[in-house]
Amino acid sequence: AACCAGGAQAPSRTYARFVRSYFQCEVRREGEPVAWFGVDANDCGYGECDLYNVDGIAYESVILHGLAILHRPNGGELKNNSIHLGFSRDGFHIARPTQPRTPFIATPKGVANSRGKRLRISNLQLAQGSPIISGDKLLFYFGYGGKEEAPHGHSIDDGPVRSHYFEATGLATLRRDGFASFSPHTGAVKGQLTTRTLVFGGGWLFVNVVLHPNGRLVVEVLDGSGKGSGSSGSGGSALPLCGYDWDSAGHVVGPVDSIRLKVPLWRNGAAIAALAGRRVRLRFHLVSGTLYSFWVSHTQNGSSGGYLGGGAFGSRSIVDE
Template identity: 45%
Template sequence: MTRARSISWAVVGCLASWAAPGCVDTTPRAPPVAANADPRSGITLPREWPPRDTEFINRVASDPPQAPRAPDTPPYCSLPGVRRVDGGRQLFVDDYLVDWARTRNVTRTWGRLRLKTPAVLTPNQGMDASCHQARCKGMRTARPFGGGSLYDPARRRLLLWYRCGWRGGPYHGVPGGRTCVATSRDGLRFERPKLATSFSPAPDRRALRPRSPKVVRPARGTNVVLATAHVEAFEVAYDFLRTPPRFVALRMEYMTGGRRYREYTPYVSADGLAWTNPKGDGWRSPGVLADRSTFFLNPLRRDPVWAFSLRENLCRGGPSRHMRARRLFEAPHAEAPLRRIAMRGGRPLYGAYFQCEPLLEGDAAVPWFAVDRDDCAFEQCDVYNVDGVAYESILVHGLALLHGPAVGGELKNNSAHVGFSRDGFHITRPDDRRPFLDVPEGWWNVQLASGSPIVAGLGSREERLYFYVGYGFGKGGGKSVYKDYEERTALATLRRDGFARLQATNGTATTRPLAFSFVSGPRYLWVNADVKGGLKVRVLSDAGAPLCGRAANITGPADATRRRLLLVSDLAERAIRFEFRLEDAALYAFWVAGPDGKSGGFLAGGALGHGSLVDE
């Protein structure tokens, strides 16, 4: 990152270069936050939540030439009134913040990952290398499939859970359905711990289906944390809203042979190493789920929720003839940690591989996400996975899209993408729909690890986001399973807040009316910006008149992911706008915070060296 050679920031009287006659001394007070609004953003959810899109299936699975594009402008972006900017850096991933009618010569540019290393974790010859079938004895795997990368703030270590070995096939008496863990202090170098403990068997398997696999204890002295007869995905979240915090997981412990789904098994852990089946506390299996169904914690709401991203097969085309889509089911965080997902007439909603049943009025899991015509031509791709994690003031959704012709088995032609949401339902995506990461030739089944990103260098001016990427590598020629195949974990990076930036050679970006809450102590405007020429900022009234004495500037070159600009303490609870004049500069985020610059926002999967999942 370029070091600053000449940087100045100051509170000055109306900058001479921007001297505007008739600057004003005050601006109206902002209206109070509605009682039912989300306190950080001020967004109020409609009475019917989540929304029920009755045209979803017809839109996604329409006849050729291609499906019409799904609505991509969230309703909260067009609502009038004042936006709240309490808690978290404010990112430009949608039109919620920018008043484009008052913005001139500025473009939004989408960021993309850079591959740092293709093999931050590679399979060894021990637990990572076995398959019980003769046709795949050469297969080795060390990738997060679901799995996840989460930072343990209590113990100051990064945990990466990955699928080791293959779905079946014992190794020295340990069943083949294994989940292993690797740990790291810096996010770059991982080690496989030799665990001295093992997990407890399920207290009561009678609550699960009779064919559910038996839970066994893995051998001590390995990095295996869970082992069953079979496993595919292992979904993990860190419940930092609970006291004390703990890791929560759902594990798919069945094979999809016979095209029948079964129940996922829940687990909890204090340290991410020793896992138990939860007893009491209202816990139970969420029920029968399709493979690659996931869940995540949404803390952005006034009342936080567990969100379940549920796979559904629409059976109307798509490259694999399934036409995958996603439904959303939400359960209050304050209730039982995992509730049983909706049933349909007394039987599981997702009991068969080809469900192919229409949405019923009483279904709690509502249609949510699918590909549209901007992703591909009709039937040339569909959605393989949708995850979510809270980053600063938004949700970042890791998306995996499946493209033809390789659509089956392990050699799926997946690409990794991202989306963004403020309410947990409406997802905004980059306009060009390019993959978030360009991958080398020969990579298969590419997916972002759940929990990504991890924040590196928190508090410095060169903060980065670490994304862990699981993929397969080999020469299979499109075959489903074969003898020369490895699954690895790569590391890709992004500038802090680098999902989208406002960029201009000589332009001005103006926000919609904003407000922030009063807290004791001084409050400043902070920015994440790469300034080659100059960046000037003015504070405006809600009507757009400049406020006297409310301006500052940066003279480049100056490139920093956090820079303090302007004292704004006495503008708390006032309706204001920020106006940024960009001269050969890029603006990634702004926020209001104290002298230390801590935003109060969420830190996704955690921040290396930091004792919380909140920037505080």
């Protein structure tokens, strides 16, 4: 038996195995909670990481989610967190890219301070309110911490009192609407993208696009009722609407680098405003370039009417107007 303070004898303890079992319905019953969000096989195969934090902010027509994912091996102050992004339209069903899934902001390696000491950077977490719009850039502020590493690669002062631990604020920038893009396949010069069925109320089509000197962008408008497109509704075999085909379209020719470019009218003055309220699809033909986003604006200056995330410099509104 162990001795307690003052010499008293502690009572002996006997340990025994204890097993508890339970039964679970195969089908979730009404009113029971549902699994919301977590890591999956594309993150780490489930076993080497976990979800640490979820945020969300309205950006354009979606909710942009900042996700902190904790990886092995570090915990405590030196959490091995990286920043990922997700998107949803309801704040619940969060979509993320499949493989290869990489962090939006990863923990940097090989960083040194002003004294030339190597640093172990850790615990990256996106600041709520990111991104902030500055001209053609998105600003993502994030917090992080770190410690100096000893010459043998171990962090100095690994005890409970971390006198050498520091915290700081970082800034990452991204092209506006630059979360995803469409380009021709590697080795190909030309690519084609057909949207899902759309219904809009604006009158001017805008794109966020980069075209190289030999680049070209042409937009056709297809019927959105599914006629001639098969059951998939992809529009792959649908014909363009009369007056909105390749031959009638106004071609955008490179070099161009614009986050807000108005697509020219089709010939004979055909405007996309005439199709407002109608079910249509858009087919983009892209040569030597990159398409980031498109929208139909109610104004000729290209305002989208979407949310501005954490705000925009020079704007007093929370929406693009």
